[in-house]
Amino acid sequence: PFCILILPYEMQISKLAAQKYKNLGVKFDQSFVDFKTQKSFIKYFSKISDVEIRWLGSKIPEADIGTYFVYDLGDKIDFNHPNRYGHKVLALEISNEKMCFE
Numbered sequence: 310p311f312c313i314l315i316l317p318y319e320m321q322i323s324k325l326a327a328q329k330y331k332n333l334g335v336k337f338d339q340s341f342v343d344f345k346t347q348k349s350f351i352k353y354f355s356k357i358s359d360v361e362i363r364w365l366g367s368k369i370p371e372a373d374i375g376t377y378f379v380y381d382l383g384d385k386i387d388f389n390h391p392n393r394y395g396h397k398v399l400a401l402e403i404s405n406e407k408m409c410f411e
Contacts, residue, residue, distance in 0.1 A: 311409070312361035313354075313360055313361070313363070314409065315351075315362065315363070316366065316389070316391065316399065317364065317365060319374065319388040319389070320341075321341070321343075321366060323373075324371065325373060326388065327342055330386070333386060335386075347364035350362070361409060363408050365403070365408075366399070369402070376395075377394060377398055378391055378395055379392050380392075
């Protein structure tokens with residue numbers, strides 16, 4: 310058996326990050342911040358499969374931009390790749406919630 314785990318974007322777990330990315334010209338609306346992308350995927354995929362799907366990040370504490378995600382590589386911003394600490398926090402969430410353990 311397997312399951313699908315969907316990661317959050319940085320602006321979904323940090324109001325500070327959402328504002329910073331908006332100021333940098335990244336376009337998104339409130340529904341995106343409210344996990345609409347993840348909810349839509351689950352809704353439509355669940356119609357064709359019974360595979361367990363969970364999204365991560367809804368319980369991550371708010372922190373400064375770049376705390377959990379790469380953020381600034383010098384020549385581009387990155388709001389969708391967790392850094393080492395972000396991976397640790399997400400792994401703890403998976404473990405604590407016993408996601409996909411069955």
